[in-house]
Amino acid sequence: MDLTAWLLGRTPVRPLIATAVGGTGVRLAVEREARRRGWRPALHPAEANLLVAAGPDDPAMAPFADAVWQLVPAPRVRISLTDPSEVPAALSDAEQRLRSPAHHDMPAARSEHENHAPHHEHAEMDHSDHHGHDMSGMEMPGGIPMADRAEDRDGLKLDRLTVPLGPVLPAWPAGLLVRTWMQGDVVQEATAETVLTSRPGTRAFWDSEARLSARRLDSCVRLLTVAGWEHAAVVAARLRDDLLSGQDPGPRFTRWAKRVRRSRVLRWSLTGVGAQAGSGDVWDRLIRWIDEADNPAVEDPAEILDALPALLAGTELTAARLVIASLDPDLERLRVSHG
Incomplete structure (x- = not known):
């Protein structure tokens, strides 16, 4: 060999x-x-x-x-x-x-x-070195405009760079493209759009009450992954899959939820991020997903897309990822509703 x-x-x-x-x-x-x-x-x-x-x-x-x-x-x-x-x-x-x-x-x-x-x-297999790249620097179709310069919050002249996020990223809502304009590591401006071909008459995957609880856990998987808590995300994925297969996770869900709620590090890292009137911050949204797992509400993805730009403005890139994961718009439902 x-x-x-x-x-x-x-x-x-x-x-x-x-x-x-x-x-x-x-x-x-x-x-x-x-x-x-x-x-x-x-x-x-x-x-x-x-x-x-x-x-x-x-x-x-x-x-x-x-x-x-x-x-x-x-x-x-x-x-x-x-x-x-x-x-x-x-x-x-x-x-x-x-x-x-x-x-x-x-x-x-x-x-x-x-x-x-x-x-x-x-x-x-080739010998090209791609390891120095990241998703924020990927060249999008049509290219990325050259950076211009503008004043940041401290009055300094910094490059203003266009950074597209999605629609292919780990723990990312399917079909979502967020274009951000960055100065340093701060989002100055953002837009949210969908990447999909309209197919009227199709059904969203999360289209029944039986699946909505699993949908909440799927959103938790995304948010916990972005927050860096891999173990809790894996447990949430297993609970989600059990629900989709008709099993009752019962005590396992209770133990997982208690552990998430009690994490001081997680609470500290999410509190105050992406605060929105009526829905709180990222931590509040995570806890609400857990509390509403048995009786989840259906959110309008169009409203989430409309709210994203204002929520992302002024955040650092890491916080922006957390905000998006905490809202997790279901664009399959948007396609069915507006396609």
């Missing part, structure tokens, strides 16, 4: 899921199967080696997924899934491809074709 094969055989699989609007069911199946296999999700494209496009083949998402793909270092595999039943076999095949040295020297010309082919899988 040569060194390449030995290394590939021991490389942990780190999936990054690019979820299109309408792909919630597939995304949940991928998360569940990845957790069963012991794969930790990538929190950044530079950590990933498996990019999973989950959901319908939406032309609006393609350029964003392609841009993220360029940030994933080799060896890497990219797959597209539209049906939850495909997930176990597709992930097994993707892992096999990732570990196969036969794919490490594929012609570069093939990459462009594969990036645009739906349901196509490929693996490749």
Whole structure:
């Protein structure tokens, strides 16, 4: 066995899921199967080696997924899934491809074709160094405008840089694109928009009372992941999946909720962030999700999109991620309501 094969055989699989609007069911199946296999999700494209496009083949998402793909270092595999039943076999095949040295020297010309082919899988290895990039610096379709200069809060002249967030980010609402204008590490201005192709007549995944409690836990998974509490996020994901399969998590939910409420570090990190009249701050929204798990309210995603720009203005980038995760707009419901 040569060194390449030995290394590939021991490389942990780190999936990054690019979820299109309408792909919630597939995304949940991928998360569940990845957790069963012991794969930790990538929190950044530079950590990933498996990019999973989950959901319908939406032309609006393609350029964003392609841009993220360029940030994933080799060896890497990219797959597209539209049906939850495909997930176990597709992930097994993707892992096999990732570990196969036969794919490490594929012609570069093939990459462009594969990036645009739906349901196509490929693996490749090159020697490009993508590790210095992050999502805030990814080149969006059409490019990012050159930074200009303006005064910050202290009267200093700082670059004013356009930083797009989404629609492909870990723990990110499907189909959401937030464009921010930053000075230093502070958001000066933001806009929120959707990345989706209208498909009237389709149903949102979280469309029934039986699923709404699981939806609240899914939102908790996102927020706890962004907040950096991985263990609590994993437990919330297991509770969510139990609810979706018809099981009653009972005492396990109670223990998890008590632990989250009692975390002084979590409370300290979320209190005062993204305060909004009527809904409180990020901490208040998290606790309300937990308290309302048995009787969740249905929120209007259009109202959330309208409120986001004002809530993000003046926040640092890390706080902006927390604010977005604490609101977690369901754009599948928006598509059904306004598509």
